[in-house]
Amino acid sequence: MKVAITGATGFVGRRLVERLQADGHTVIALTRNPERALQLFPAAAFPNVEPVGYAPMESGDWQQVFSGCDGVVNLAGEPIAENRWTAERKQMILDSRKLGTQKVVEAIAQATPKPTVLVNASAIGYYGTSETATFDETSPAGDDFLAEICQTWETEAQKVKQAGLRLVIVRLGIVLGDGGALAKMIPPFKLFAGGPIGTGKQWFSWIHREDLVSLILQALTNSAFEGVYNATAPNPVRMTDLAHALGERLKRPSWLPVPGFALEALLGDGAKVVLEGQQVLPKRTQASGFQYHYPTIAQALAEILK
Template structure:
């Protein structure tokens, strides 16, 4: 297959490209071709094509979508930053406008891809310490919920072009990088512990399962619609930190007060401090996905054990 990918140098994208490029031709859309080339092994470069693009603006780059068999759209500004007014706009527009330009490119092509796989996030549901969310749960009404709705609404427009659409609402992805990379250093110096109350839900997923889900969706014509990319057994922040401490053979005794995270991330701290319990009901029942890592301990042992 010839597969177009945005967000290819991100945490998920880099792992995904490294796997898919073994068998497929990958067209990587990037704002920095040199940076993108340096992210991948030399042995893969013969199967990679790099296209310079402006994610939020139409341009010549859009013509490169024509003739691709599939598009995977993972691009979006990082969430774990301080949410100033300008940065909140960037969080929204990088997803909303970025996806709009991708769909526009698909609609203009003569040889349209068969499938668009678009990222979203479990922020769609809002936050709660008591509710349990599945794919049929309604959207929340906070900032991230509104971002996710706008993001998904833009992706939905591709269905009018006869293109199959798969949306993955991503949980907190665990792997060698991402959120886990920020949590491990304090544990290694015996200063690890839960963030905030510790009672908030942490809906996680191993990066290998995310990559496998996307790969399955590429080739299975019966996979269509919206799916939660979260492991079937979410945990609380207390349980996460206790398990991480056990795997690292370090104590989990020094809680990180909420105010410390709020000073660092501002409104963005809400994602970590409030959380949500999300189950992959449709992913298991409709997609029939069999999680490689459904248990947090086995996932952490694979990553850091």
């Protein structure tokens, strides 16, 4: 296959590119910074990977790369949980996904020959937050900022169907792997100061990065995949259980709670992502026959923290 990927340099994209390269596929890595992409994917180790520079929210020559591709994976977007949510940042979180997806879909519509499938990221933030409800792919959208972002992102992606493509939307849970969210959670544990963040009762719906990449690869190659799939493991945990599992694995105490206000001071409204959660079940993903390598948090942490 020849696959074009936006967000190829990110935490998820990097691993997806590695797996596609290992399987002998060709990758067009769309990036705002081709030099950095070349450092991540040096030609000697990644002969099938071609970084292409682009301005994600503007039309341009880069849009021609989709002609002759078999599939497109759209992962790009301004990071959500890294900085304080100022009005400007919130606008960037929205625009990078809304306009970014619009431009990808516009380009696909013009491509000849056209790719046959678009795999578009979304997030479990789609459902809003709850300590008691469970959500699957048929649940309605929530009504907070992240739910609005995800709906807008998905609405733009849906338009690719007018160009005749198969569309797969993967609603990502918190992705666990070497780096990402775990990299931020582990240091306090190593200093014997680890514990649940906030009340600890909030749900943490996660997925191992390898399982997520396998799901994206299946979505690309298996034409039976169509529509929305929750990219979460079948066993979400509460934050206290995650802290406990991390403590066990790192052989460190896990009882020292990190107060919610400390995180709010750092992230403002963005702290919501960690302080309020949602219990998301991958009903359609499991019904598709997808096999998880890491269905439980203990199995995932055992692999990541080996």
